[in-house]
Structures are given as C-alpha cells and as structure tokens.
Amino acid sequence: MQGGKAGPSREFWNGRRVLVVGNTGFKGAWLGLWLRRLGANVIGLSLPPPTTPSLFALAGLADLVPTDRVDIRDAVAVRTTLRDQRPEFVFHLAAQSLVRPSYREPVETYATNVMGTVHVLEAVRATPTVRGVIVVTSDKCYENREWPWAYRETEPMGGHDPYSSSKGCAELVTAAYRRSFLTEIGVASVRAGNVIGGGDWADDRLLPDCMRALAAGEAIAIRNPHAVRPWQHVLDPLCGYLVLAERLAGDPADFSDAWNFGPAEDDARPVAWIAERIVAQWGDGARWFHACTDAPHEADSLKVDASKARRHLGWAPRLRLEEALAWTVEWHRCLTAGQSPRALTDRQIARYSECMA
DSSP states (O other): OOOSOOOOOHHHHTTOEEEEETTTSHHHHHHHHHHHHTTOEEEEEEOSOSSSSOHHHHTTGGGTSOEEEOOTTOHHHHHHHHHHHOOSEEEEOOSOOOHHHHHHOHHHHHIIIIIHHHHHHHHHHTOTTOOEEEEEOOGGGBOOOOOSSOBOTTSOBOOSSHHHHHHHHHHHHHHHHHHHTOTTSEEEEEEEOEEEOTTOOOTTOHHHHHHHHHHTTOOEEESOTTOEEEEEETHHHHHHHHHHHHHHHHOHHHHOSEEEEOOOGGGEEEHHHHHHHHHHHHOTTOOEEEOOOOOOOOOSBOOBOOHHHHHHHOOOOOSOHHHHHHHHHHHHHHHHTTOOHHHHHHHHHHHHHGGGO
16 A cells, blocks of 8 residues: 555545435445545435445445435436535436446436436536535546557547447536536546446446356456456545545635546556456456457557646555455455455545555
C-alpha cells in the first residue's frame, strides 16, 4: 500500500445529507458503507440489488441506508425523492453497466444511462439544497482508437457498442447541464477504470466470474486473455469521488469538470495476467482456460490518464494491482469461511484509510 495521499475528511462529511443513486449496486454499497463510517446521513435511490447474492443485501445495508425504490427512467419519481430527501450531495452511480447486455438491450441501456442521467440532473436543478453532484460514467466513454497510451479528459467521447456510447452521451449531458443550468453548484463527472473488490457478483465481469468459478471448484473460463484494462480496487476511485465532492463544495468553479481516476500506468494489464495471479493466490488446484466464444466486439486496449486528479486533487491510487487482487481474493475466501460481509468490508475500508492519518 502507498501512503501519504489525499483522502476524504470525516470532519467534512459528518452529519452531511448524501443521496447515493444506485446504492444497491456493487460500487454504491461500498460507497454507502464508507460514507456511513465518515458520519454522513446516507439516503439511497435505487432499484433492488441487480445480483443475487449482493453486497447490499448480505451486508444488511437496508437497515443502515433508507432507500427509495425508484427507477431513474421515471423522471417524476426521481424528482420526488430529491424534493423529499433534500440532500446536500448527490452521487449518481445508477446505470446499465455492462457491454454485452447493451447489445441485447440497447434501448434500455440508452434510456437508463442517458435519460436517467437527464432525470437526475433535472431533479437536482429543482432541489435548492444540493451543493454538489458527482456523475459516475466510465473509462469506456472515450472514442477508443486502440492506441497504447492512456486517454485524457480532453479526448473526444465515442463508443463502439451501445454501453460505451451511452456513457459518452451521459458525459455530454452532464457537461451541458453544468454549463447551462447548474452554474451555481459543483457538478463533476468521473471516469474510473475496471474496478474490482469483494462483493461483486455481476455477470460478464472478470473478477466475479473468477470468484464464482473458484468457489465452485471449477476452472475459470477467459474470453479475451489479451485484452488490456486499467484495473483498480473499488476503494481507489471512491476515494477520488469523495475528495472531489469536498473540493466542489469549497470551489465549484475550479473543480466542476470531468475527471479520470485510473491506476498507475503499469497496472493496466492483460486479462491473462489477472487470471494467473488470481489462480496463484487462490491455490487449491485453481486453473483457467481460454474459452473461445463468438462474442460481440469489446475493446482490446484501454487505459486512462489520471494525472489531472493527481495534480489538482492530490489524489493517487493507494493499492497496486497485486494488492487489489489480494484484497479481493481475501474478501471472498473469508466470506466462504463464514465471516460477516459487512465486517469484511468495514475492515478493508479501515485498512485503506490508515495511510490517510
């Protein structure tokens, strides 16, 4: 673990009223638990958990975070929740978040990721208590040219598949609202790499697929072993989102922008490299194989440049990829051994926070 980097302030978040849109998802559950540890009054707006099992359910977050069961495609319901809950800060994480399902359901993907973002920002526009908004998109929002260097925030938006292009559209929507309507508050969009960590059971994602196979004693099937992705533990980008939200409150004019939160350059690794490390850390005869499938197009190479966040926010990733993988495997092995999911998650947040002191 690397120390000495900027982290969220308990003094700032204690008592703040925070709405997490999409709080029943993997990242939303981790964010809700972290905000609770910081003393925030956390409210959720979300559909039921997207997977079974889910971190939200296993960690008992329904008892900790009051959640309105709202589909962000319902503009009236979203606006009603913000009006009634009166948050100071909004983290918008709700999305159709996978590439392959976007080929099967493109209309739903655009309705959720584009118009859902419009609905959230319109609701913010009608809620005078809001001081800052973080819209979470994706590293896939960029027009991917399969080049070997990392994408910067100034690169053009694009996307080959419906998911990626919907995230590019969400970025454009956020920029338009920031410039046209939400000029008096802090509005930022954030683009992270491929996040990993305990409690992710989504389909068609490398680490969840690996954990499911290993827990069942099966070999891991890898679709595209040569694809390069910017892997990072979920706590690294969440740390960046929290620090950015604090800056938005203090100086919205300077920090309302798009921000990358990616890993170190050499932590963008091929899928096969990840599979080898997971197998080695799991032990017990774990193995993987290349499963040749007729899959739809996915990018072969993708990296993001987070030098802007390093320079202007004092943020940097704390966990190197080897550590991030070890923490993920440890979380799932401890879960298999019967340990409490909430305690596991809280313990890793506390461990991560140690280097902020």
